[in-house]
Amino acid sequence: MVWMDTRGVEMLTVDTVEHAVGFRSLEDEVAGEGLEVHGELPAWLTGSLVRTGPARFEVGDRSLAHWFDGLAMLHRFAFDGGRVTYSNRFLHSRAFEHAEQRNEIGYSEFATDPCRSIFARAQALFSPKLTDNGSVNVVRLGDETLALTETPLPVAFDAHTLETAGVTDWAERVPGQITIAHPHHDAETGEMLSYAAHLGPRNRYRLYAVAPGGALRVVADVPTDRPAYMHSFGLTERYAVLTEWPLVANPIKLALSGRPFIENYRWAPERGTRYTVIDRRDGSVRARVQGPATFAFHHVNGFERDGELLLDVSTYDDPRVIDLLYLDRIRAGAELPPATLRRHRVPLDGGDVTIEPLAEPVFELGRIDYGRRNGRDYRYAWGASDRGGAWLDSVVKLDVTGGDEPRWWFDDGCYPGEPVFVSDGEPDSGVLLSVVLDAPRDTSFLLVLDATTLEEVARAEVPHAIPFHFHGDYLRED
Numbered sequence: 001m002v003w004m005d006t007r008g009v010e011m012l013t014v015d016t017v018e019h020a021v022g023f024r025s026l027e028d029e030v031a032g033e034g035l036e037v038h039g040e041l042p043a044w045l046t047g048s049l050v051r052t053g054p055a056r057f058e059v060g061d062r063s064l065a066h067w068f069d070g071l072a073m074l075h076r077f078a079f080d081g082g083r084v085t086y087s088n089r090f091l092h093s094r095a096f097e098h099a100e101q102r103n104e105i106g107y108s109e110f111a112t113d114p115c116r117s118i119f120a121r122a123q124a125l126f127s128p129k130l131t132d133n134g135s136v137n138v139v140r141l142g143d144e145t146l147a148l149t150e151t152p153l154p155v156a157f158d159a160h161t162l163e164t165a166g167v168t169d170w171a172e173r174v175p176g177q178i179t180i181a182h183p184h185h186d187a188e189t190g191e192m193l194s195y196a197a198h199l200g201p202r203n204r205y206r207l208y209a210v211a212p213g214g215a216l217r218v219v220a221d222v223p224t225d226r227p228a229y230m231h232s233f234g235l236t237e238r239y240a241v242l243t244e245w246p247l248v249a250n251p252i253k254l255a256l257s258g259r260p261f262i263e264n265y266r267w268a269p270e271r272g273t274r275y276t277v278i279d280r281r282d283g284s285v286r287a288r289v290q291g292p293a294t295f296a297f298h299h300v301n302g303f304e305r306d307g308e309l310l311l312d313v314s315t316y317d318d319p320r321v322i323d324l325l326y327l328d329r330i331r332a333g334a335e336l337p338p339a340t341l342r343r344h345r346v347p348l349d350g351g352d353v354t355i356e357p358l359a360e361p362v363f364e365l366g367r368i369d370y371g372r373r374n375g376r377d378y379r380y381a382w383g384a385s386d387r388g389g390a391w392l393d394s395v396v397k398l399d400v401t402g403g404d405e406p407r408w409w410f411d412d413g414c415y416p417g418e419p420v421f422v423s424d425g426e427p428d429s430g431v432l433l434s435v436v437l438d439a440p441r442d443t444s445f446l447l448v449l450d451a452t453t454l455e456e457v458a459r460a461e462v463p464h465a466i467p468f469h470f471h472g473d474y475l476r477e478d
């Protein structure tokens with residue numbers, strides 16, 4: 001049954017919101033607990049899946065406002081000889097420590113402001129109160145394992161024990177106040193490639209590379225009038241592409257409005273989307289072209305073909321999804337707008353960008369055979385999907401060439417997260433690892449799927465329900 005809330009948002013009736021348990025805080029922590037496995041884990045699977053996501057949604061008597069605001073918890077599944085152990089631990093960020101010790105929200109999150117006076121709100125973005133709540137992604141850079149959010153404060157932690165070490169030393173060299181939690185890995189140099197927005201009298205986008213050990217260089221520096229909210233960027237073998245969706249902020253308001261970060265951004269579809277194509281070799285701008293107004297969080301892949309640059313992106317028509325992920329709405333079953341995999345064709349020598357759908361199913365949290373295919377022509381992508389419900393309830397494999405029909409995995413009452421592809425050594429072959437919420441049983445399990453067929457290989461029962469979380473990676477060596 002559907003009803004409209006006071007702001008005209010379509011909601012399901014509360015008693016039908018089976019998946020709301022995915023937005024409940026988790027306080028339990030366990031260390032190295034052996035999990036019961038149904039099925040058989042591949043013997044070659046000997047690394048660990050390490051993930052991050054929000055797990056505490058209340059501090060003192062306040063609730064955080066948005067799914068993206070919750071305090072980060074790390075989760076680790078370590079595989080060895082057909083067995084798997086599980087550990088989980090809160091990330092002891094400055095934001096977490098403040099909440100623990102003072103019982104109040106001390107830092108600005110995506111859509112929640114800290115407890116503080118009106119006077120102290122001014123210049124929040126330029127103050128040392130930027131959050132380091134690394135709830136969005138986990139990356140490995142050399143010997144460091146880092147929990148990332150969208151501020152330039154990556155938090156290092158021990159990949160075995162999940163013990164927090166603290167904000168990494170090279171954080172102070174990140175060339176901007178806003179960055180992303182989806183850097184790319186440059187296999188040739190071993191660098192982490194990312195972008196930052198530098199706000200000031202003149203606003204810049206800066207593409208930067210960090211080498212293992214922390215040496216940081218700025219690859220490109222591009223002016224902008226209004227910084228756009230970008231959650232990831234496109235990469236091909238030669239180019240990096242900033243896709244400036246027309247969700248933009250006045251930088252002065254970002255600094256002075258006293259409003260939570262994302263509330264400073266406005267949807268300005270008349271701007272269209274601006275694609276800035278940067279040559280990775282010398283940092284020059286190869287093209288800056290225009291396309292239809294759309295919005296996205298996640299680039300899935302990009303490559304060059306016949307004078308065009310093709311970007312495959314989980315694309316929304318507009319950024320309404322952000323508004324619908326406030327906790328009060330999402331717990332009440334707000335219907336999310338669908339993201340589908342669309343190809344953005346970026347001409348390098350004149351003309352506008354065009355967008356075409358690649359496949360019908362909803363497609364979010366997409367992964368590819370990253371080590372082999374990133375930046376190159378490819379065929380398969382795996383993601384979370386839904387079959388018409390209010391939340392992601394299935395895993396789907398897409399053939400972006402249109403050759404094979406989509407393949408699916410789903411189970412009653414189960415809500416899988418990002419399916420992480422792990423190669424068995426052959427191209428596009430291996431397993432998918434996804435943490436699944438089993439809502440009726442109020443628990444979670446780790447799901448292992450055959451990446452080719454999407455048949456279930458194994459599942460391992462977790463001792464509690466893990467709140468819906470975002471991203472992570474498979475670490476081969478630790």
Ligand SMILES: [Fe+2]
Pocket residue numbers: 136182231297298470471
């Ligand atoms: Fe993301």
